[in-house]
Amino acid sequence: xxxxxxxxxxLNSKDSKQSPQSRLQALGVERLSLLGKYAQPLMQTYxxxxxxxxxxxxxxxDKLIKARLLWRPDEQEALCLRPGVNxxxxxxxxxxxxxxxxxxxxxQLDQIRTRVTHYQDAQYRGDYAASEHHFQLLTEKVHDxxxxxxxxxxxxxxxxxxxxxxxxxxxxxxxENELAQKQLRRLLDxxxxxxxNEMIELAQSNGALRKLLVSQLQVSISDHASSxxxxxxxxxxxxxxxRQQQERVQxxxxxxxxxxxxxxxxxxxxxxxxxxPELVNQAKPIIANAAIGLDRSSDTEVLAELVREIPIEHxxxxxxxxxxxxxxxxDESLLQAxxxxxxxxxxxxxxxILDTAPGEDRGLSALEYLQQRQLDWDAEIWLFQVIAEFxxxxxxxxxxxxxxxxxxxLDPFNQVDIIYDLNLRVNQGLVLK
Amino acid sequence: MIEHGPLLERLLAGQSxxxxxxxxxxxxxxxxxxxxxxxxxxxxxxxxxxxxxxxSVFFLAYQELTSDAREHLSREFKQTIQSLLPLLEWMQxxxxxxxxxxxxxxxxxxxxxxxxxxxEDNQSLRLRLGQLASDRYFxxxxxxxxxxxxxxxxxxxxxxxxxxPHKDRQFYVVTGKIEQLIExxxxxxxxxxxxxxxxxxxxxxx
Numbered sequence: 001x002x003x004x005x006x007x008x009x010x011l012n013s014k015d016s017k018q019s020p021q022s023r024l025q026a027l028g029v030e031r032l033s034l035l036g037k038y039a040q041p042l043m044q045t046y047x048x049x050x051x052x053x054x055x056x057x058x059x060x061x062d063k064l065i066k067a068r069l070l071w072r073p074d075e076q077e078a079l080c081l082r083p084g085v086n087x088x089x090x091x092x093x094x095x096x097x098x099x100x101x102x103x104x105x106x107x108q109l110d111q112i113r114t115r116v117t118h119y120q121d122a123q124y125r126g127d128y129a130a131s132e133h134h135f136q137l138l139t140e141k142v143h144d145x146x147x148x149x150x151x152x153x154x155x156x157x158x159x160x161x162x163x164x165x166x167x168x169x170x171x172x173x174x175x176e177n178e179l180a181q182k183q184l185r186r187l188l189d190x191x192x193x194x195x196x197n198e199m200i201e202l203a204q205s206n207g208a209l210r211k212l213l214v215s216q217l218q219v220s221i222s223d224h225a226s227s228x229x230x231x232x233x234x235x236x237x238x239x240x241x242x243r244q245q246q247e248r249v250q251x252x253x254x255x256x257x258x259x260x261x262x263x264x265x266x267x268x269x270x271x272x273x274x275x276x277p278e279l280v281n282q283a284k285p286i287i288a289n290a291a292i293g294l295d296r297s298s299d300t301e302v303l304a305e306l307v308r309e310i311p312i313e314h315x316x317x318x319x320x321x322x323x324x325x326x327x328x329x330x331d332e333s334l335l336q337a338x339x340x341x342x343x344x345x346x347x348x349x350x351x352x353i354l355d356t357a358p359g360e361d362r363g364l365s366a367l368e369y370l371q372q373r374q375l376d377w378d379a380e381i382w383l384f385q386v387i388a389e390f391x392x393x394x395x396x397x398x399x400x401x402x403x404x405x406x407x408x409x410l411d412p413f414n415q416v417d418i419i420y421d422l423n424l425r426v427n428q429g430l431v432l433k
Numbered sequence: 434m435i436e437h438g439p440l441l442e443r444l445l446a447g448q449s450x451x452x453x454x455x456x457x458x459x460x461x462x463x464x465x466x467x468x469x470x471x472x473x474x475x476x477x478x479x480x481x482x483x484x485x486x487x488x489s490v491f492f493l494a495y496q497e498l499t500s501d502a503r504e505h506l507s508r509e510f511k512q513t514i515q516s517l518l519p520l521l522e523w524m525q526x527x528x529x530x531x532x533x534x535x536x537x538x539x540x541x542x543x544x545x546x547x548x549x550x551x552x553e554d555n556q557s558l559r560l561r562l563g564q565l566a567s568d569r570y571f572x573x574x575x576x577x578x579x580x581x582x583x584x585x586x587x588x589x590x591x592x593x594x595x596x597x598p599h600k601d602r603q604f605y606v607v608t609g610k611i612e613q614l615i616e617x618x619x620x621x622x623x624x625x626x627x628x629x630x631x632x633x634x635x636x637x638x639x
Contacts, residue, residue, distance in 0.1 A: 271506035285447030
């Protein structure tokens with residue numbers, strides 16, 4: 001795009017001064033505004049790679065092609081962006097996937113040489129207007145070239161700093177890094193083509209040329225060169241890191257695959273070799289424990305303080321049994337006397353059942369028994385304990401009894417039944433010795 | 434010496450010290466004078482300060498390899514070998530699940546929640562995770578993804594591969610011990626001349 005524009009510019013300059021300039025201006029504005037007007041579909045093309053021809057009218061399509069924004073690389077293929085437009089968008093959006101590095105320095109140097117000759121020729125002829133024009137183009141050319149270098153370097157830094165994040169996997173990153181290193185090498189090779197002795201000769205005694213071609217160029221090239229060397233160093237480092245990561249991923253994957261394929265794989269007895277490998281030698285833990293030592297008088301105060309800080313446990317509080325435990329599990333010495341008494345009374349109740357006359361209905365109501373014997377227990381606690389006792393019996397004994405729960409519905413609207421009495425009977429089917 | 438007390442205690446208790454688990458202690462251990470002091474103290478206990486090849490982890494090794502020491506090493510080593518496959522599988526799983534292109538290494542962070550989210554909708558990851566969780570190294574009997582993952586991470590934390598900076602947050606940092614594991618894998622590969630290279634070469638050709 002740019003070179004085409006330049007050609008037009010230089011062609012036009014030979015003709016009459018005013019109109020071609022303004023014509024170029026008008027054409028440029030018209031075409032640039034097309035970029036803005038069709039930004040949406042053009043950007044879509046940049047992303048998808050082809051232009052959706054149904055998205056605009058036929059007229060508009062024509063305009064876009066004429067304006068050299070779109071083209072058809074082949075009759076059969078879809079419309080796509082011209083390389084220049086692609087490059088422009090990539091550069092504007094700093095899109096490293098598509099950003100290009102132009103390392104063709106030799107070609108640019110040729111153009112500079114030609115331009116210098118044009119300029120000197122015009123000066124020699126005394127055509128100041130032409131020489132001024134050529135000088136302006138020459139300045140642009142030199143700035144273009146150095147600008148490309150700084151763009152290229154910025155792009156390389158960008159890729160470096162994002163760890164080549166624009167591609168998703170490690171293998172791609174390695175390839176991108178290789179590509180970047182190649183581009184960089186070509187740029188550095190190109191720098192070597194810039195021969196400042198030649199530039200001095202080209203500039204001769206012309207101050208403006210000397211400044212442009214020698215001093216300015218020299219400063220920017222040496223800046224760029226040192227920057228590039230730094231980038232190169234970093235690229236190589238990053239590459240080493242990528243390779244290391246790759247090796248690690250592969251090591252893990254291949255070892256894991258190997259172990260799966262060889263489930264009976266045995267490693268050597270490294271621990272009993274004469275020379276035990278360093279990484280196997282990991283000592284057994286030692287727990288450094290300590291106990292209270294009363295043999296040092298100076299510590300007594302601290303220890304006494306610690307003792308005072310221990311909260312005193314308050315004993316007391318009778319524990320009402322929530323559920324009965326098995327006899328064997330209960331440590332009698334710790335039981336409250338009352339609890340023990342309750343248990344004994346309940347046991348007596350069970351014995352009383354067995355003592356009832358054989359035959360008919362050998363059973364008793366728990367509450368009746370409580371009243372008969374005039375025992376001093378709360379009816380509810382009594383019933384709980386009887387159930388607990390029954391549940392706590394060993395299975396072989398328990399099946400000698402039948403425990404019948406006399407329930408009544410608490411409320412017609414919910415399903416809660418309450419046990420108001422218990423009826424304990426001897427299981428007639430099983431005769432207990 | 435007294436200022437190294439807590440550090441010594443941790444080392445003696447079998448913990449490894451890296452920049453993730455204890456940055457301050459790790460920094461102190463970089464000093465050769467400190468290391469000599471510690472070694473002087475450890476000598477009667479038949480211990481010495483050792484570090485991994487890449488210098489990222491400090492731990493205690495036996496000073497002299499007595500028969501007791503060898504017996505212990507042999508036992509420990511067997512256990513490590515048994516845990517090798519589940520650990521490698523776990524590393525692969527994390528890498529795939531979180532879409533990273535590098536294998537786990539010390540200092541990497543893993544959020545349990547992120548892991549859950551990525552695994553939930555992926556049937557194949559889900560399956561592999563279930564298999565891994567039921568491995569005898571992790572011993573999970575649960576079918577619930579959340580429980581399985583919590584157990585896996587808890588176990589890895591207990592074994593020193595992961596560090597949990599906040600007790601009540603399910604956020605973990607990979608410790609230097611993972612580097613030791615990789616070193617061990619590399620060592621076994623070389624020592625037993627396992628034909629792993631061919632496989633990886635094929636992969637890279639692809």
